Every structure is written in C-alpha cells, then in structure tokens.
Amino acid sequence: MKQSQFFIKTLREFPKDEESANARLLLRGGFIDKNSAGVYTYLPLGLRVLENIHGIIREELNRMGASELFMPALISKKYWEVTSRWNTDILYKVNDSSGQEYGLGFTHEEVLTPILKKVISSWRDLPVALYQIQTKFRDEPRARFGLVRGKEFIMKDLYSFHADDKDLDSYYLKVARVYKKIFKRLGLPVKVVEASGGDFTSEYTHEFQVLTPAGEDTIFYCSGCDFAQNKEIAKVHEGESCPLCKKGTIRKESGIEVGNIFKLGTRFSKPIDLSYKDKSGAKNFVVMGSYGLGSSRVMGALVELSHDSAGVLWTPAVSPFQVHLIELAGARAQASQIYGTLLKRDVNVLYDDRKGTSPGEKFADSDLFGIPLRIVVSAKTAAAKKVELKARGEKNVRLITIQKAIDYV
RNA sequence: CGGGGCAUAGUGUAAUGGUUAACAUGCUCGCUUUGGGAGCGAGUGAUUCCCGGUUCGAAUCCGGGUGCCCCGACCA
Numbered sequence: 001m002k003q004s005q006f007f008i009k010t011l012r013e014f015p016k017d018e019e020s021a022n023a024r025l026l027l028r029g030g031f032i033d034k035n036s037a038g039v040y041t042y043l044p045l046g047l048r049v050l051e052n053i054h055g056i057i058r059e060e061l062n063r064m065g066a067s068e069l070f071m072p073a074l075i076s077k078k079y080w081e082v083t084s085r086w087n088t089d090i091l092y093k094v095n096d097s098s099g100q101e102y103g104l105g106f107t108h109e110e111v112l113t114p115i116l117k118k119v120i121s122s123w124r125d126l127p128v129a130l131y132q133i134q135t136k137f138r139d140e141p142r143a144r145f146g147l148v149r150g151k152e153f154i155m156k157d158l159y160s161f162h163a164d165d166k167d168l169d170s171y172y173l174k175v176a177r178v179y180k181k182i183f184k185r186l187g188l189p190v191k192v193v194e195a196s197g198g199d200f201t202s203e204y205t206h207e208f209q210v211l212t213p214a215g216e217d218t219i220f221y222c223s224g225c226d227f228a229q230n231k232e233i234a235k236v237h238e239g240e241s242c243p244l245c246k247k248g249t250i251r252k253e254s255g256i257e258v259g260n261i262f263k264l265g266t267r268f269s270k271p272i273d274l275s276y277k278d279k280s281g282a283k284n285f286v287v288m289g290s291y292g293l294g295s296s297r298v299m300g301a302l303v304e305l306s307h308d309s310a311g312v313l314w315t316p317a318v319s320p321f322q323v324h325l326i327e328l329a330g331a332r333a334q335a336s337q338i339y340g341t342l343l344k345r346d347v348n349v350l351y352d353d354r355k356g357t358s359p360g361e362k363f364a365d366s367d368l369f370g371i372p373l374r375i376v377v378s379a380k381t382a383a384a385k386k387v388e389l390k391a392r393g394e395k396n397v398r399l400i401t402i403q404k405a406i407d408y409v
Numbered sequence: 410c411g412g413g414g415c416a417u418a419g420u421g422u423a424a425u426g427g428u429u430a431a432c433a434u435g436c437u438c439g440c441u442u443u444g445g446g447a448g449c450g451a452g453u454g455a456u457u458c459c460c461g462g463u464u465c466g467a468a469u470c471c472g473g474g475u476g477c478c479c480c481g482a483c484c485a
Binding site: 009010011012013014015016017018019020023034036037089090106107138140141142144149195196197205216217260262290292328329330356357358359360361362363364365367376378379380388 | 410415416419420421422434435442443444445446447476477478479481482483484485
C-alpha cells in the first residue's frame with residue numbers, strides 16, 4: 001500500500017478531552033475517529049488492526065468446530081419479552097414509523113435460541129456451537145477510556161448448546177483453553193478471574209482480565225498460583241496469604257475485562273422452550289453457555305499495554321502492516337524496487353512514497369503507526385547500496401544490504 | 410445518576426466588557442530545502458457550543474440547556 005494513496009491523516013497534537021492512552025494515541029495516529037462519547041469510527045488503519053484481531057479469533061474458533069453466523073442488531077420487542085429482558089437498563093430501545101418497538105442487541109441469546117428451536121429436536125442434534133462478530137449496543141451510563149468502554153462496540157459472541165451439564169462443563173473448559181490461546185496470539189497477557197454470574201447463574205463465571213493500571217475492574221490474585229477473583233466476589237484482602245495454595249500472597253490490581261465466559265444453563269432455553277428428546281424419549285431442556293470476547297476493547301487494551309510517548313507499538317500479529325518502508329529524498333528507484341520485491345513476496349508493507357514531506361514528519365508518523373519493522377532508504381543508503389532497518393521501540397538502527405533486509409522481513 | 414473540569418478556524422491555544430477575534434499548526438500556491446514534525450513569501454480557513462438576558466457595546470457578565478473529559482455509583 002502506498003501511503004500517498006492510503007486514507008490516513010495523523011494529528012500533530014494530541015486531541016484535548018482525552019486522557020486515556022488508547023484514545024489519545026489511536027485518535028492522533030489516525031486509527032479511529034470519535035463520533036460521540038463511546039462511539040467511534042474505525043478508519044482504514046484502525047480497521048486493519050481490528051480485522052487482524054478478528055482473523056485470529058476466527059481461526060481459533062473455527063478450529064474448535066464453532067460455526068460463524070451473523071445476527072441482526074435490531075431485535076423486536078417480542079423476543080426480549082419472552083426472556084424478561086425488555087426492561088434491562090442497558091438496552092437501547094427504538095421505534096419504527098409503524099410503532100413497532102425494537103431493542104438493539106447487547107447479546108444475542110434471544111435471536112439465536114429460537115433459531116436452534118427450529119433445528120434441534122433430538123439428542124443427536126447436540127452439541128452445537130455458533131458465534132458471530134458484531135456491533136453491540138449498551139446504554140452505558142458512562143462511556144469512558146476510548147475503546148475500553150463504549151456505548152457501541154464490537155464483540156465476538158459464541159453460544160454453545162448441550163444435552164446436559166456435563167457436556168457444557170467440558171465445553172466450557174475447552175473454550176477457556178482456546179481463549180487463552182487467542183489472547184496469547186494477540187499478545188495480550190490475561191489472568192483468568194472468577195467473577196459473579198449476575199442474573200444468569202449462581203455459579204461463578206470466568207473473566208479474562210488484562211492487568212493494567214488503566215483497567216476499571218479490581219482484581220485480587222495470588223502471587224504464587226492461579227487464584228484470582230474479581231473484587232465483586234472476593235473475600236480476600238491485599239497482603240493476605242492465598243486461600244488456595246497457602247503459599248503466595250494476595251495482590252490487588254486493576255484490570256480490563258477482555259473476555260467473559262458463562263454457563264447459562266437453562267436460563268434461556270426454558271422460557272424459549274428449546275428442548276430435545278433424549279435416548280429414552282424424554283423431553284429435556286437444552287443447556288447453554290455463552291462466551292464473549294470484546295474485540296474493539298482488545299484493541300484498546302493492546303494500546304494501553306504497549307505504547308510509548310511517540311505512539312503505539314503493535315505486535316506483528318495485529319499490526320496494520322508488517323513493514324513500514326520510508327523513502328527519503330533521492331531514493332525513489334531504490335524504494336520502488338524494494339516495494340515491488342516485498343509485494344511479490346506477499347509482505348504486507350506500507351510504503352511512504354510521499355514527496356516533499358520532511359524526514360522528521362515521516363518518522364513521527366511512523367512512530368504513531370507503530371508498525372513493528374521500519375526500512376528507511378535515502379540518497380545516502382542508495383549510494384551505499386544498503387538500507388536501514390529498525391524495529392519500532394528500539395534505538396539501534398542496522399545498516400544492511402537490500403537483500404538481507406528483504407530476507408529478514 | 411451524584412460530584413468536578415472544560416467548550417474560540419481541521420488541530421492545539423490566546424484574547425476578562427470596547428475597532429476587522431490573535432498566534433501556532435494544518436491546508437493551497439511559489440521559491441528553497443531534505444535524516445526526527447525544516448526555511449522564506451503569499452493565500453485559505455470562525456454561527457467564539459446553543460437559547461435567552463444585562464449593556465451604547467458580550468468570546469468575556471448573568472440564567473437555562475447541550476456536548477466532551479475525569480472521579481464515584483452502575484456494569485453480561
């Protein structure tokens with residue numbers, strides 16, 4: 001991609017009225033645009049990051065046998081009434097011109113479960129796992145922290161349907177394992193934290209929390225083992241010894257919740273009457289699980305975790321481009337040649353081919369973009385038949401031959 | 410929803426009752442220049458958030474509203 005053709009505009013200064021690192025850096029770097037509080041546009045650069053996140057999620061969920069579908073966001077009131085969720089306070093309600101009332105989906109049990117009702121009748125039809133990646137709407141009393149808490153955001157939601165609790169339990173553990181793998185690939189260290197089940201279940205649920213001072217949840221966890229609880233259920237205090245392993249000490253830290261998995265049981269299958277006939281011919285309610293992963297929030301969390309004063313530092317897995325090729329004056333021929341070679345090798349490269357833009361501005365833009373690898377060519381390097389190679393976030397610059405640089409990439 | 414802060418050109422700021430709202434940056438044009446947001450010159454760009462009030466006169470004072478950020482409450 002040539003930067004002269006790419007729709008991108010960075011800001012010379014940080015926008016006022018934003019304090020969180022993810023909002024400041026993503027807005028200034030031209031990744032996103034703020035439409036209103038908690039509502040953002042993903043500009044081409046930011047969309048690339050988001051799509052990379054989605055790609056990893058899709059790969060892992062498809063691999064575990066879940067099928068992707070896409071449900072409506074506009075959900076008729078009648079569906080919400082069946083499950084008694086019409087009066088949920090975070091539900092955005094809209095009317096159409098004929099007086100029909102709708103709720104904008106914040107999760108999709110009400111849409112998916114009736115679909116399953118048309119399909120499932122026997123124990124042979126189970127289990128089933130379906131997911132989507134979709135815009136969600138929540139009437140948050142206070143949107144904040146850029147992409148971390150929005151009124152409109154993007155989430156992957158997976159739902160599983162089982163014949164009994166035992167099958168749900170094993171699937172639940174499987175999802176937890178896959179989630180860990182997804183977050184690892186995303187470059188996001190997460191802690192699996194026990195949390196309250198809210199309306200859904202008296203059992204604990206599990207949250208996937210990224211520990212960072214920028215987080216809005218409070219987590220108590222053990223320094224020595226995997227014990228971790230959200231403050232809403234925690235009975236431990238900071239500094240105490242761990243109730244689980246007895247060795248470690250309890251620590252307290254803030255976290256961003258990037259995922260949450262629930263055993264729904266029959267909370268939705270009962271009111272919607274989703275049932276199946278078991279081997280003996282008896283009717284049983286389907287047992288359900290739901291598993292959320294906030295992809296736009298992941299993008300915000302990644303920035304919070306990995307940035308410096310000049311911009312974002314993306315990991316290769318989610319970076320909008322793999323290489324930023326910067327052409328300075330007097331190196332058009334050399335830059336074009338490298339660009340062509342990288343394209344032939346299917347390297348995802350952003351080529352700053354802008355003429356008349358000063359080196360300093362190009363470097364500043366490059367830092368804002370946070371692309372992991374930078375290649376700089378100039379009259380100097382062209383004369384020496386070499387290029388400069390530099391990793392984002394590192395000081396040292398390597399002067400190497402073009403061939404070596406291309407092979408390195 | 411309680412509390413606090415802020416609102417002036419695309420962006421960041423200045424102007425505390427008095428001409429035509431200033432500066433930087435951006436953008437356009439010309440020249441020059443090319444290693445960390447370069448230089449010179451000429452342009453462009455404003456409903457000073459909105460409504461009302463006070464005043465000869467309001468970006469500025471008063472009242473009401475809206476929006477944004479932050480703290481708290483809330484939070485599948």
